[in-house]
Amino acid sequence: MSHLPILPVLLPLLGGALCLFVEHRRFGAIPQRTVAWLSMAATLAAAIALLGTASGGDVTAYLLGDWPNHLGIVLMVDRLSALMVLTTSILAAACLLHACSGWDRRAPHFHALFQFQLVGLNGAFLTGDIFNLFVFFEVMLIASYGLLLSGGRGVRMRAGLHYVAFNIAASTLFLIALGLVYGVFGSLNMAELSARIASLPPADLTIAKATLGLLLVVFCAKAALLPLYLWLPDAYARAPAAVAALFVIMTKVGIYATLRIGQLLLGEPAGELAGYGQDWMAWGAVGTLALGALGVLGAPRLRVLSAYLVVVSAATLFIAFSLRAEAALGAGLYYLLHSTFVVAAMFMIADLVRRSRGDEMRDLTHPVASPAVRKVAGVMFLVAAVSVAGLPPLSGFLGKLALLQAVPEADVAWVWTAILASSLMVIVGLVRAGSNLFWRVPPPLPEVVGAPPATTRPVETVATMLLLVLGVALSLGAAPVVEYTRATAAQLMSPQDYVRQVRDTDPAWRNP
Amino acid sequence: MSIVIEIMLVVLLAVGSAFVLVGAFGLVRLSEFFKRLHGPTKASTLGVGCLLVASVSYHTFIGSDPQPRELLITAFLFITAPISAFMMAKAGLSLRMDDMPQLPGRAEDTHVPERPDHAPDERE
Amino acid sequence: MFRRWFPSIPLTLSVVAFWLVMNDAFNPAHIAFGLLLGLVIPLFAARLDREFARIGSLRGVPRLLMHLLWDILVSNITVARQVLGRETRIHPGFVWYPLDIDNIHGIAALASMITLTPGTVTTTLSGDRKYLLIHVFNLDDADALIAGIKDRYERPLMEIFP
Amino acid sequence: MELAMSSAIALLVFAGVYLMLRARSFDLILGLTLLSYATNLLIFSSGRLVAGKPPVLREGVAATTASYTDPLPQALVLTAIVIAFAMTAVTIVLAMRSRADNRSDHVDGHEDAPR
Amino acid sequence: MTPNGSPLGLLEPAIVASMFVVSVAMLLSLYRLLRGPTVPDRILALDTLSVTAIAELMLLGMYIKSSIYFEAALVIAMLGFGSTVVLSKYVMRRDIVE
Amino acid sequence: MLELLLATPFVLALLVGLLPASRRRLAAWLAGMAPVIGLVLLALLTSLVLDEGAARSSREWIPGLGLAFSLRLDGLAWMFAGLVLGIGGLIVLYARYYLSQEDSMPRFLSLLLLFMGAMLGMVLAGNLLLLAVFWELTSISSFLLIGFWHHRSDARDGARMALVITGAGGLALLAGVVMIGNIVGSYELDVVLASGELLLAHPLYPWVLVLVLAAVFTKSAQFPFHFWLPQAMAAPTPVSAYLHSATMVKAGVFLLARLHPALAGSDLFFYLVSSVGAVTLLVGSWYAIFQHDLKGLLAYSTISHLGLITLLLGLGSPMAVVAALFHIINHATFKASLFMAAGIIDHETGTRDMRRLGGLRRLMPITATLAILASLAMAGIPLLNGFLSKEMFFAEALAIQGHDVLRTGIPVAALLFGAFGMAYSLRFVHDTFFGKGPRAVKGEVHEPPLFMRVPVALLVLACLAVGIAPGPTIGAALEIAARGVLGDAVPAYSLSIWHGFNLPLAMSAAGVLAGIALYFGLRRLFDLHAVVIRATGHRLFRLNIDSLLRNAQRATKAIANGSLQRSMVWLVLAAVAAGAAPYLASWPEGGPPVPDLAFGQPMGRLEWVLWVLLVGSTLMTLAHYRQRLLAVIVMGGVGLAVSLNFVALSAPDLALTQLLVEMVTLSLLLLGMHYLPATSPTERSLPRRLRDGAIAAVAGLGTGALAYSMMSREPVGIAEELLARSLPEAWGANVVNVILVDFRGFDTFGEITVFGIAALVVHAMLRRARMAPEAVMPGPPVKLPVPADLAQIMFPLTLTVSIFLFLRGHNAPGGGFIAGLTLAVPLLIQYVIQGATSVESRFGFDYIRLVASGLAIAALTGLAAMLFGLPFLTSGHYDLVLPLLGTIPLASAAAFDLGVYLVVFGGTMLMLSMMGTLKPSRLLEARTGVIDPARRSPLTAEVD
Ligand code: NA
Numbered sequence A: 001m002s003h004l005p006i007l008p009v010l011l012p013l014l015g016g017a018l019c020l021f022v023e024h025r026r027f028g029a030i031p032q033r034t035v036a037w038l039s040m041a042a043t044l045a046a047a048i049a050l051l052g053t054a055s056g057g058d059v060t061a062y063l064l065g066d067w068p069n070h071l072g073i074v075l076m077v078d079r080l081s082a083l084m085v086l087t088t089s090i091l092a093a094a095c096l097l098h099a100c101s102g103w104d105r106r107a108p109h110f111h112a113l114f115q116f117q118l119v120g121l122n123g124a125f126l127t128g129d130i131f132n133l134f135v136f137f138e139v140m141l142i143a144s145y146g147l148l149l150s151g152g153r154g155v156r157m158r159a160g161l162h163y164v165a166f167n168i169a170a171s172t173l174f175l176i177a178l179g180l181v182y183g184v185f186g187s188l189n190m191a192e193l194s195a196r197i198a199s200l201p202p203a204d205l206t207i208a209k210a211t212l213g214l215l216l217v218v219f220c221a222k223a224a225l226l227p228l229y230l231w232l233p234d235a236y237a238r239a240p241a242a243v244a245a246l247f248v249i250m251t252k253v254g255i256y257a258t259l260r261i262g263q264l265l266l267g268e269p270a271g272e273l274a275g276y277g278q279d280w281m282a283w284g285a286v287g288t289l290a291l292g293a294l295g296v297l298g299a300p301r302l303r304v305l306s307a308y309l310v311v312v313s314a315a316t317l318f319i320a321f322s323l324r325a326e327a328a329l330g331a332g333l334y335y336l337l338h339s340t341f342v343v344a345a346m347f348m349i350a351d352l353v354r355r356s357r358g359d360e361m362r363d364l365t366h367p368v369a370s371p372a373v374r375k376v377a378g379v380m381f382l383v384a385a386v387s388v389a390g391l392p393p394l395s396g397f398l399g400k401l402a403l404l405q406a407v408p409e410a411d412v413a414w415v416w417t418a419i420l421a422s423s424l425m426v427i428v429g430l431v432r433a434g435s436n437l438f439w440r441v442p443p444p445l446p447e448v449v450g451a452p453p454a455t456t457r458p459v460e461t462v463a464t465m466l467l468l469v470l471g472v473a474l475s476l477g478a479a480p481v482v483e484y485t486r487a488t489a490a491q492l493m494s495p496q497d498y499v500r501q502v503r504d505t506d507p508a509w510r511n512p
Numbered sequence B: 001m002s003i004v005i006e007i008m009l010v011v012l013l014a015v016g017s018a019f020v021l022v023g024a025f026g027l028v029r030l031s032e033f034f035k036r037l038h039g040p041t042k043a044s045t046l047g048v049g050c051l052l053v054a055s056v057s058y059h060t061f062i063g064s065d066p067q068p069r070e071l072l073i074t075a076f077l078f079i080t081a082p083i084s085a086f087m088m089a090k091a092g093l094s095l096r097m098d099d100m101p102q103l104p105g106r107a108e109d110t111h112v113p114e115r116p117d118h119a120p121d122e123r124e
Numbered sequence C: 001m002f003r004r005w006f007p008s009i010p011l012t013l014s015v016v017a018f019w020l021v022m023n024d025a026f027n028p029a030h031i032a033f034g035l036l037l038g039l040v041i042p043l044f045a046a047r048l049d050r051e052f053a054r055i056g057s058l059r060g061v062p063r064l065l066m067h068l069l070w071d072i073l074v075s076n077i078t079v080a081r082q083v084l085g086r087e088t089r090i091h092p093g094f095v096w097y098p099l100d101i102d103n104i105h106g107i108a109a110l111a112s113m114i115t116l117t118p119g120t121v122t123t124t125l126s127g128d129r130k131y132l133l134i135h136v137f138n139l140d141d142a143d144a145l146i147a148g149i150k151d152r153y154e155r156p157l158m159e160i161f162p
Numbered sequence D: 001m002e003l004a005m006s007s008a009i010a011l012l013v014f015a016g017v018y019l020m021l022r023a024r025s026f027d028l029i030l031g032l033t034l035l036s037y038a039t040n041l042l043i044f045s046s047g048r049l050v051a052g053k054p055p056v057l058r059e060g061v062a063a064t065t066a067s068y069t070d071p072l073p074q075a076l077v078l079t080a081i082v083i084a085f086a087m088t089a090v091t092i093v094l095a096m097r098s099r100a101d102n103r104s105d106h107v108d109g110h111e112d113a114p115r
Numbered sequence E: 001m002t003p004n005g006s007p008l009g010l011l012e013p014a015i016v017a018s019m020f021v022v023s024v025a026m027l028l029s030l031y032r033l034l035r036g037p038t039v040p041d042r043i044l045a046l047d048t049l050s051v052t053a054i055a056e057l058m059l060l061g062m063y064i065k066s067s068i069y070f071e072a073a074l075v076i077a078m079l080g081f082g083s084t085v086v087l088s089k090y091v092m093r094r095d096i097v098e
Numbered sequence F: 001m002l003e004l005l006l007a008t009p010f011v012l013a014l015l016v017g018l019l020p021a022s023r024r025r026l027a028a029w030l031a032g033m034a035p036v037i038g039l040v041l042l043a044l045l046t047s048l049v050l051d052e053g054a055a056r057s058s059r060e061w062i063p064g065l066g067l068a069f070s071l072r073l074d075g076l077a078w079m080f081a082g083l084v085l086g087i088g089g090l091i092v093l094y095a096r097y098y099l100s101q102e103d104s105m106p107r108f109l110s111l112l113l114l115f116m117g118a119m120l121g122m123v124l125a126g127n128l129l130l131l132a133v134f135w136e137l138t139s140i141s142s143f144l145l146i147g148f149w150h151h152r153s154d155a156r157d158g159a160r161m162a163l164v165i166t167g168a169g170g171l172a173l174l175a176g177v178v179m180i181g182n183i184v185g186s187y188e189l190d191v192v193l194a195s196g197e198l199l200l201a202h203p204l205y206p207w208v209l210v211l212v213l214a215a216v217f218t219k220s221a222q223f224p225f226h227f228w229l230p231q232a233m234a235a236p237t238p239v240s241a242y243l244h245s246a247t248m249v250k251a252g253v254f255l256l257a258r259l260h261p262a263l264a265g266s267d268l269f270f271y272l273v274s275s276v277g278a279v280t281l282l283v284g285s286w287y288a289i290f291q292h293d294l295k296g297l298l299a300y301s302t303i304s305h306l307g308l309i310t311l312l313l314g315l316g317s318p319m320a321v322v323a324a325l326f327h328i329i330n331h332a333t334f335k336a337s338l339f340m341a342a343g344i345i346d347h348e349t350g351t352r353d354m355r356r357l358g359g360l361r362r363l364m365p366i367t368a369t370l371a372i373l374a375s376l377a378m379a380g381i382p383l384l385n386g387f388l389s390k391e392m393f394f395a396e397a398l399a400i401q402g403h404d405v406l407r408t409g410i411p412v413a414a415l416l417f418g419a420f421g422m423a424y425s426l427r428f429v430h431d432t433f434f435g436k437g438p439r440a441v442k443g444e445v446h447e448p449p450l451f452m453r454v455p456v457a458l459l460v461l462a463c464l465a466v467g468i469a470p471g472p473t474i475g476a477a478l479e480i481a482a483r484g485v486l487g488d489a490v491p492a493y494s495l496s497i498w499h500g501f502n503l504p505l506a507m508s509a510a511g512v513l514a515g516i517a518l519y520f521g522l523r524r525l526f527d528l529h530a531v532v533i534r535a536t537g538h539r540l541f542r543l544n545i546d547s548l549l550r551n552a553q554r555a556t557k558a559i560a561n562g563s564l565q566r567s568m569v570w571l572v573l574a575a576v577a578a579g580a581a582p583y584l585a586s587w588p589e590g591g592p593p594v595p596d597l598a599f600g601q602p603m604g605r606l607e608w609v610l611w612v613l614l615v616g617s618t619l620m621t622l623a624h625y626r627q628r629l630l631a632v633i634v635m636g637g638v639g640l641a642v643s644l645n646f647v648a649l650s651a652p653d654l655a656l657t658q659l660l661v662e663m664v665t666l667s668l669l670l671l672g673m674h675y676l677p678a679t680s681p682t683e684r685s686l687p688r689r690l691r692d693g694a695i696a697a698v699a700g701l702g703t704g705a706l707a708y709s710m711m712s713r714e715p716v717g718i719a720e721e722l723l724a725r726s727l728p729e730a731w732g733a734n735v736v737n738v739i740l741v742d743f744r745g746f747d748t749f750g751e752i753t754v755f756g757i758a759a760l761v762v763h764a765m766l767r768r769a770r771m772a773p774e775a776v777m778p779g780p781p782v783k784l785p786v787p788a789d790l791a792q793i794m795f796p797l798t799l800t801v802s803i804f805l806f807l808r809g810h811n812a813p814g815g816g817f818i819a820g821l822t823l824a825v826p827l828l829i830q831y832v833i834q835g836a837t838s839v840e841s842r843f844g845f846d847y848i849r850l851v852a853s854g855l856a857i858a859a860l861t862g863l864a865a866m867l868f869g870l871p872f873l874t875s876g877h878y879d880l881v882l883p884l885l886g887t888i889p890l891a892s893a894a895a896f897d898l899g900v901y902l903v904v905f906g907g908t909m910l911m912l913s914m915m916g917t918l919k920p921s922r923l924l925e926a927r928t929g930v931i932d933p934a935r936r937s938p939l940t941a942e943v944d
């Protein structure tokens, strides 16, 4: 049997444990980095192989402990989860590279925490069990707390407290919802839940709605949907660059979960429950989009601006997914890929800008002083901004185009207005930021006394460029990607097949 | 099970629970901390001890599942109860909740400082 | 060498006994495993042992325990009556009890016994370890109390922990 | 019994949420702790309330729900307890650090909270 | 109760009565825990509460003829005092590990 | 070949861009090659255009989105491509001498070529989406070009404004294009252009039109979006000459012409386009008169001429289209040369302010001659090209069919256009080259380098040639272009300078005379040089943008104000809403959602006691929360109550775990309290507390109701199967533990990972932290020899118990987690009683590696199953038979549990030891207060 599905979880876990073993002042940074990169490379390879198995359209169920799916925990590989795992791995590789330019030595346990973060992310994407999803959410979150807080001090601690406290509260809500899920539906396996919801007695409809509503609230909170996005800008803006860049995928986990629940549990077979909550989420998304775009406009610093870009992209995705149309789903997934890479790159650029000032609090009206940084960061900012603002010819444009095309006729008015208006606001915000940062003439250099002139670190630049190149590749080689995301959407839209394939998977030697 | 054993068990249960109750009663009834400290730490050890003996005998004689290991609980309680009492008393002293006499000879125990006259007197 | 591998024979024995009682099984496998634990655990426990104190003759132990149990029983009834009676009749007070024993195990055992016996609680050991501060539930005669403790507990303890 | 359990959950949530909405980090931690009790009880209740039938199999007793309660929610609660514990530990340390670094134990890092 | 278990039939009522008595003891301890007034009083009440809980667990085990609660009782006995120690230490020094 | 044509500028842009700033000559040569190669290729393609109507090539890009890389060179595209390349070549030559040493030649030329490529792409696009792509690319590259001198704030502002306006137009275009695609079913230009009727008949046609026109009007600076163009004059002059006269602003009218077959023909189109064109034409030419800046005048004049072209295209008649195309070419030639001349003047005198200029015909006679000729072309004087297209326009204006307002209004506008055009052309010529001056200009003014004049001269020559002999010079090209738009509907027209005395000629003459009168009259009446007419558009725009930014900032600050409490409130409210909504929704039908309170099992005595315990402790915790120590102690009661509830309700494992966790949590809380204030301050705001209380109450009631509703229905879980399969298949009697290590071992796997990470996080946060306690008691650390001695007896026994619980866990309450904590707690007590240093010096485990080992062991145990071809975490079981000792059951689950054990023990100890051994901060020491023991209150153990 193929053990591929477990590898994206297992490899980083072993890598993380091994990192802890070789972590010692005596050893220096090399062994840790070696272990981290070996693990990263292996995970990436596993993710690619996973995508290979999933791209055919089959759903692979990996029965952990060889228990039949309704008794134990099952890992599920379909197009969506494989895509998410691969996206995570690629993004993580760039982030790891960025961190290896020096941050990894300043933050205790960075490499181990980083690997564990991957464990959490990949686990969350792969699991087919809703309680296990919670567990991997927690793995991911606690590793993210570590990455955010390790090596930090001062205001970051406050931002961290907000982030941690809010997420704990949301996780508590998650648990309440899970208790209700088991109490009402009697299963935790998502495929099984799908089947049970499809044959739900009418008497249970109300409590089922409440239960699933709570679940959706949790995922919306993690994905930063109105009014639950308030925690995000500060936390993301305070995180170290490599970490903030990795965090970009974290909101996507919430979105992924919403999508999974929305399609698998609340899809067509759910009868009266089909599409439950989607309208609310759509309105929330429009509001989020507006406020996120306002945030981009009004952001005092580039990192805050980048954080609001995360909000904007999350809202756009929510809109795409709430349309419940195959083409819109596909477009959304393409947009998800694009926004992940590009916004992550934006965080890295923001960090370069911040460092070149040597001052956390300087705002967007202060130009970048160091000529080297101006040039490199300026060019990278241009590429990232063009892409993220949805200007041609980069990936953002294609994502937006695909989304506009996919909107069902009835929804055209509000969706187009929301998307185009927010695009314009984002353009205004980015133009303002870019021209202030890279075009204005900086004050004479010796303003910062004693600070050496900031330079770019090649590794950092390569990491950022890698993400930007990915964005460009996503637009030049868009055809297969668009095809894959379309196919993914098609697979998502037919949950019956998914459920059937999971239920038909028998244990290797146990009785089913 | 013989009648004797049954009576013995009933007596043990009665005595044990009575002492547990007395201990708790003292906790409520007595008027200051150091008096209250006596009730529970003592009555509980004997009370719980009796109940444990009853339990062990019961499980042994009822034949289903003999549990001599329950005696270990008593053993643990006999070791830990003095530690608890000692610590609580020291906590009480540190808050100057009662007068304590001067140490004969030199005053040494720095952790129980002198009680000043104006300290609030906590009585119920 | 022997000390290094068997830091404390009584501890080894009590661990084995403890293990067997807890498992409630006396088959060879359990005995073997109990012995293994008896070998290993004291090694760990020894790392915590801050003060090494000698252990002398254990002959007095049963008698001491009998005394203790009897006192617990009797005093329990006394104290129960006092608790249930009128509170104004209770005259609590502190007593500094002068110690003759200087073995720390002995002092600890004595302090425990005092506490376990109803009506008295050990509250403090003086910094020079020469006095125990005892809180007495109903203090009639301090000297008699001190004498009683010396006679019934401290002297036997001095034999066990010289 | 169900009503009692529900009312206890309700009260714990009430106290937990109220404390969670306070401005001091420690109160917040207390609130989250109370909330996690509520959560644990609720998950536990999803197996329904059964007294005296712990799911530890005994010889000669048929392994059915007639003799044993549903073990699954218990396992879930165990996981939840452990995770909540881990989170609490992190939050406490974070509260300490935030207090030390920002000179206030206000959750927003300054004495005068934004309105 | 099995016929051979309790010739006089007193045992089960005795166990039930004991549980009742111990329950009352728990409530009394609870009163002290909630009422205080001083901090050591509350610590003492919490300590007493856990000891009475051991008694209650043993009685419960007798009541359902199972030793399933042995471990819980053992752990309370072994570690319940931990809370007392830690809290008392905090009262003494405002710092539990020095 | 088409691809090659398009690729040339991009490739060269890249090459030039990579050159170092010092390679100015090489950059210019390379850049110059792009238009040359392009023109050659275009010439080679001409025959194809002539023969087949269009040259085509197509490549797939994203078939899923209908976005193909198809290129299509028809007549219109051919004309525009020629314009883009031809004028582009001259601009490169001009820029070579225009740019000063400080400006980076490679950067400038690279951007210029980028723009050229974008423009070419837009012109050549055979797919509407591709067209939109290149459309936006022109916006971006023009943004970079306008902002080339980005150290100047006017350049930045101008660039930003241009990008925002044209970018917005681009978004509208995208929307319009997607709409067209949805209607037509294809984005291929061939299909779209053939679907005019379909589009016109479609109900969404007005939307399509408005969206496309929004793009056209913004790009071509039509009223009311015209104001960005004058602001863009902050760009270097080659940019203005290229983008703002010849090419980019023509992109809008190009699009209008391009989609003319598909979109024109409706009344809406006619009225909208022609009226906007007419207004723009008047506004532009009127404002042009009052500009003092040479380039400003030219910019407004451009607006006006673009209005003219728009108006012509709006009129829609074939002849008007021809006139529009003709005027596009003419305007490009004279306006580009005028911009270059203005650049030369600026270059030589250092100013473009006409109030300071004058008399330049003496100082730079050649330039003056060229500029005057170009100006006359702009004014529409005979023998110059401007005259011809103006005459055509006048003829069309007079031939309008339609509403009366337009029928009279358009000719009047045309006449005014002629007059105003004459006036500002006159002003340009007179104020610059005649009269007194120049005043206060830098240094000596003389002719520019020869090659700076050459492009101007070539263009003026073209003006003259076309003006004198239109047929031979431009006739063929115009024919091709017209065929590109109109197809076979190209009208018969004659390109000659003399059509006899007719009404248009009279209008021309009247216009010229009126213009002369206007200029000199205006000068006389109110000093033209003192009049400053401010166009309000850009001020309004800037005001709007500023207020947008400011309000955005304000709104963002107000909404995301960094308050955790606000986030939390919203979370609770959202949850309440989600939980309550279904019930509220079903209210009208089934009455209020009242649960069936009669349901339920009877309460036993013990249950009542536990309920009172739980409720009482919870309420008291809430009541005492401001006194933290009290709250923590009372909360211990809550924990105990919950544990006992677990006991009573058949969950011994839970009770054990809860108790142990309780104990450790309490220690952590107390450790933390050492560094936190002892109390919470009183809250001032009563409404706030009431609000929170209400929210909490609703949340509590809601959760309780849901819980009750859940509990009062039939159980539906999978308990039966778990119970049945636990012993035979997982060899464990404690089903909860079997679930933990086997059925749902993966959860436990994640859970210990969480636990281990938590410990790491604590370690990472505290490792280098220096903290001052909030307050300390006086005196040295307390010594507790008696408890220490007694606790030492406890330790080996608890260690034994821990191993016991670990080994028995599979069959009785216990297991790795419980055992791990059972081991950690006595050590914690050692820490408390003996102090951290003394414990750590003797018990120095590397807790981090312990955690790592635990994780690795758990993972490897899971991996072992793979050796047998079974999935991760599949459990195994083996009965080891040993002589003497008997049968020893070995289960892989135990190995997994060992991992759990190590992680839990290591993690707990890591946390405790980190928190217990914090290094004090020297810096913060001063803030630490020393408590006066006498002032502590026994009620709270704190100083009141
Ligand atoms: Na005593």
Ligand code: NA
Pocket (backbone or CB within 6 Å): E095, E096, E097, E098, F915, F916, F917, F918
């Ligand atoms: Na400390």
